[in-house]
Amino acid sequence: MKHAPLVDQLIHAFTCLPGVGPRSAQRMAYALLDRGREQGRRLGDALHAAMDGVQHCQRCRNYAEAELCPICESPKRDASLICIVSTPADVLAFEQSGEYLGQYFVLMGELSPLDGIGPRELGLDVLEQRLQGGEIRELILATGTTVEGEATAHYILDLAQDAGVQVTRIAQGVPMGGDLEFVDGATLAQALRARRPFES
The missing domain is CATH 3.40.1360.10 (Dna Topoisomerase Vi A Subunit; Chain: A, domain 2)
Structure with a gap:
């Protein structure tokens, strides 16, 4: 099925997101066009504002809206x-x-x-x-x-x-609440190497 050019452009735009293939992008586009026009406009406004207003912190490089x-x-x-x-x-x-x-x-x-x-x-x-x-x-x-x-x-x-x-x-190893039988060998080895004194 051939889409109208604007629909095709919208679908293609969604595929820039990680993990979103053509089919997922098509579902997103249809959802906005069928039942989510107002949410789509808000999404567009938020995208526009973020692309223009978010930069990198001059000191730590995290996302920031100021220096x-x-x-x-x-x-x-x-x-x-x-x-x-x-x-x-x-x-x-x-x-x-x-x-x-x-x-x-x-x-x-x-x-x-x-x-x-x-x-x-x-x-x-x-x-x-x-x-x-x-x-x-x-x-x-x-x-x-x-x-x-x-x-x-x-x-x-x-x-x-x-x-x-x-x-x-940082120490790397066994997650809190995790059972050893489900932890891989490399993680266990790292946990052993990073062990520290047991304190009460």
């Missing part, structure tokens, strides 16, 4: 403690835990030379300048355990050591 994001602006956050994460979704996960009161540095990816993602694309030149400034006392590495995540962590470790900044890594 600095609310976390970097907050006087209650410890600016000497920086957690390195791969994506803004990682920041949200840490914030929901309520345990972390430092600041962040968001890489927006991980080193992947084959995909053209090098240190500059991750803002590591900005991080290096901050490390040289002397304000940071500890970096917490919270990158993934993939090959790219490990390569990124080691690159950042070298930068921090050159600046004399302490580096720690």
Whole structure:
């Protein structure tokens, strides 16, 4: 079936989203056109406002509507403690835990030379300048355990050591409430390596 040009354009626009193929995009487009015209207009307004109004924080590279994001602006956050994460979704996960009161540095990816993602694309030149400034006392590495995540962590470790900044890594391992029989061997091995004293 051939769609009208505007319908075809709408379907194609939805396919830019991760995990949305042509069929899912078609269902979304039909849903908005059949029963959701007002929601579609609100979606369009929100997309337009976000594309024009959201930028990267000048200090941590997270999403922001001003030069600095609310976390970097907050006087209650410890600016000497920086957690390195791969994506803004990682920041949200840490914030929901309520345990972390430092600041962040968001890489927006991980080193992947084959995909053209090098240190500059991750803002590591900005991080290096901050490390040289002397304000940071500890970096917490919270990158993934993939090959790219490990390569990124080691690159950042070298930068921090050159600046004399302490580096720690979040423990990785068995999730709370998880049964060992369902945990893979690599995760168990990492959990054993990252073990710490048991305290009451």
